[in-house]
Every structure is written in structure tokens, then in C-alpha cells.
Amino acid sequence: MSVAPAEVVERAVTVARSHPELVATLLVVTVVLVGGGFLLHRLTRPSGVRFASLLADREEVVVLTHPNPDPDAMAAAMGVVSLAEQVDTAATIRFPGQIRHQENRTFRNVLDVTLKRIERAADLDTSAVILVDHSHPRGFIGSEEVRPLAVVDHHPSDGRGEAFTDVRSEYGACASVIAEYFQDLNATPVAPDDRESEIDASYVVPSEVATGLFFGVLTDTNRLTSGTVSADLDASAYLSPGVDESLLDRIANPQVSAEVLEVKATAIEEREVSGAFAISDVGTVSNVDAIPQAVDELIRLEGITAAIVCGIRNGTLYLSGRSRDDRVHMGRAIKAALDDVPDASGGGHARMGGGQVPIDDGDFVWPARRATLTDRLRRALEGDV
Numbered sequence: 334m335s336v337a338p339a340e341v342v343e344r345a346v347t348v349a350r351s352h353p354e355l356v357a358t359l360l361v362v363t364v365v366l367v368g369g370g371f372l373l374h375r376l377t378r379p380s381g382v383r384f385a386s387l388l389a390d391r392e393e394v395v396v397l398t399h400p401n402p403d404p405d406a407m408a409a410a411m412g413v414v415s416l417a418e419q420v421d422t423a424a425t426i427r428f429p430g431q432i433r434h435q436e437n438r439t440f441r442n443v444l445d446v447t448l449k450r451i452e453r454a455a456d457l458d459t460s461a462v463i464l465v466d467h468s469h470p471r472g473f474i475g476s477e478e479v480r481p482l483a484v485v486d487h488h489p490s491d492g493r494g495e496a497f498t499d500v501r502s503e504y505g506a507c508a509s510v511i512a513e514y515f516q517d518l519n520a521t522p523v524a525p526d527d528r529e530s531e532i533d534a535s536y537v538v539p540s541e542v543a544t545g546l547f548f549g550v551l552t553d554t555n556r557l558t559s560g561t562v563s564a565d566l567d568a569s570a571y572l573s574p575g576v577d578e579s580l581l582d583r584i585a586n587p588q589v590s591a592e593v594l595e596v597k598a599t600a601i602e603e604r605e606v607s608g609a610f611a612i613s614d615v616g617t618v619s620n621v622d623a624i625p626q627a628v629d630e631l632i633r634l635e636g637i638t639a640a641i642v643c644g645i646r647n648g649t650l651y652l653s654g655r656s657r658d659d660r661v662h663m664g665r666a667i668k669a670a671l672d673d674v675p676d677a678s679g680g681g682h683a684r685m686g687g688g689q690v691p692i693d694d695g696d697f698v699w700p701a702r703r704a705t706l707t708d709r710l711r712r713a714l715e716g717d718v
């Protein structure tokens with residue numbers, strides 16, 4: 334027996350009339366299913382997809398790095414700018430502080446990263462601020478009033494973005510997180526010899542962005558030797574077809590200025606060693622970044638487990654310390670040694686510390702105090718202060 338379609342509708346209407354509660358229940362179930370499914374879909378979208386749609390909703394965004402941005406921070410920022418441009422959102426990179434270290438300067442120049450320095454919050458000229466590689470704005474006037482729209486970071490922190498927060502403290506580099514965003518969008522890394530316009534994909538990772546992100550992962554994991562997780566390796570593998578090896582070589586092996594090498598040589602020559610601890614005074618320098626680089630060399634000397642290098646520039650004595658000795662918490666040692674020196678500041682982590690001492694008294698008084706300071710540093714390393 335066949336049933337005419339009209340008859341089916343008629344029967345359904347009859348059932349519905351006699352059981353209104355059934356209709357109501359069906360309606361509620363449908364709404365819950367559709368609504369819930371929609372919500373679930375929104376919430377379970379990969380982070381990269383959510384991030385891209387956040388960017389797409391804005392006319393323009395500012396990507397902000399921490400003070401003195403390193404390759405990981407600059408690479409992450411480049412990645413965000415590239416994503417923004419691909420969803421037709423204008424994006425600029427801003428940074429507080431200075432770019433002095435030769436590795437950072439080389440990275441910026443070779444990859445032609447456009448980033449502008451800011452001094453105060455008003456320089457940001459937009460409310461849509463995206464923080465990369467840090468999660469609390471710092472290093473400029475009014476930084477504490479900036480409420481970031483989004484935070485993408487790999488340092489353990491409670492910092493949050495108003496609309497988007499992605500802090501993956503287990504990752505070795507922020508660049509790995511950004512690379513994953515591209516991967517979430519099925520973006521194709523563009524090989525250095527290919528043209529972007531000839532790639533048949535909705536999203537791409539331009540070659541210089543892939544190269545930058547790849548190097549960001551390398552530097553923040555000390556060439557994949559420390560703090561690396563499989564996500565960092567996955568990100569590197571994903572980016573590798575887009576990596577331009579000649580650019581990578583230029584970024585990874587920057588020219589070192591003669592002064593940095595001279596300061597390193599002085600630090601080694603002038604070292605005063607007692608037991609496993611070395612302290613070295615390199616005198617006046619014109620580039621204070623040479624001081625941490627010098628202590629990085631000094632700590633590599635056989636038999637040395639903790640080292641401090643100090644030098645003067647523009648009336649300030651700069652100290653930089655390294656420890657690979659469990660007995661010495663370098664940050665605390667420097668802090669203790671400078672504790673009651675007027676206007677001095679010092680501190681840091683177990684393996685890395687630094688400090689600054691303003692010298693207003695002129696050279697006449699200072700040499701004696703400098704000897705005293707060296708003595709205190711030595712006692713602090715030995716745990717006596």
C-alpha cells in the first residue's frame with residue numbers, strides 16, 4: 334500500500350495537534366543540538382583558525398614585542414603580520430627598548446623586518462594590541478595601562494588578552510606556536526625559489542617568514558639542545574620547505590664587531606680566578622651588549638663554574654653573571670653584593686644574573702670602590718654575603 338505525500342503531512346499534523354508537548358520537546362531538542370553544535374564548533378576550532386578570525390575582525394592591529402626583541406620575538410611578530418595581511422588586516426610591529434645585539438640586528442636587517450620603536454603607550458595608536466613572546470606589556474611609559482587584545486607566549490605567566498590568550502609554557506619558542514597557527518590554516522610554506530602568487534593555497538607561509546620562524550625556534554632552544562619539545566620539532570619540520578638556507582646562514586652567523594671580540598679577549602685575559610669562580614673587569618666599553626657576551630665565553634673556560642664580567646659605559650657600571658654551579662644562584666649573589674650600594678640594582682635567575690651601579694663620584698673615588706665591589710662579588714659567589 335502506497336501512501337501519498339499529502340497524506341503523510343496530514344497524519345503528521347494530526348499527531349502534532351493531539352500531542353503538542355511532543356512538538357515542544359522536539360523543538361527544544363533541535364535548538365539545543367544546533368546551538369550546542371555551533372558553540373562546540375566555535376570552541377573546538379584550532380587556535381590558528383580562531384586567531385585568524387580574530388585578526389580578520391579588525392581593521393588594523395599592532396604587534397608588540399618585549400623590550401630589546403630577540404629573533405624569536407621578531408619572528409613571531411613577522412608571522413602575525415603575515416597572517417594579518419592574508420586576512421586583509423593592516424598590521425605593524427612595535428617594540429620598546431633597543432635592538433643592539435648583533436644577532437638581533439642581523440636578523441632584522443637580513444629578513445627586512447619593519448618594526449618601530451615606542452616610548453609611551455600613546456605611540457601604539459590602536460586598541461588592538463597583540464603581544465608576542467611575553468604577556469605583560471613592559472618597558473615603556475604607560476605600559477601598565479595597556480590591555481592587550483591577544484597574548485601569544487611561551488613563558489609561564491598569568492598574563493591574559495581580552496579576546497584571546499594562548500600561553501604554552503612547555504614550548505621552546507613562541508615561533509613554534511605561530512608556526513602551528515599557519516599549520517592549523519593549512520598554509521603552504523613557499524619555497525625560496527617559488528613565487529607566492531603561483532601557490533594554490535588559501536594561506537601561505539612566505540619564505541622569509543618561514544626562515545624567521547625556523548631560526549626563532551633554533552635560537553630559543555639553543556639550537557634544539559635545551560627546552561625543546563616535540564611541538565618545536567614538528568614546527569621546524571613543517572617550516573623547513575620554506576626555509577631559505579642562504580638567508581638562514583647570514584642570520585645564524587652574523588659578523589661580530591671587533592669590539593665585541595676585544596671585550597671577550599679582555600674578559601678572558603683580565604680574569605681573576607679563585608677556585609671555580611672568575612671575575613673580570615673589562616673597563617670602559619662602547620657597546621654594553623659585549624658584556625653578557627663576554628661572560629658567556631668566560632663561563633665556558635675549563636674549570637670555571639661561575640663568572641661575572643663588569644664594564645663601564647656612560648657613567649654606569651654594568652655587571653653580567655653566569656653560573657653552571659648549583660652552589661651559586663647568580664641572581665641572588667649579584668643582588669646580595671649590591672644590596673647596600675646606593676642606587677644600584679641587581680638580580681636575576683639561578684644561572685643568569687646582572688646588575689647596574691651608577692658611578693657619580695668620578696674616577697678619583699671609584700677605583701677603590703670598584704676593588705671593594707669585586708671583593709664583595711667574590712664573597713657573594715662563595716656564599717659569604
Ligand SMILES: [Mn+2]
Nearest residue numbers: 405466507553
Ligand atoms: Mn621566546
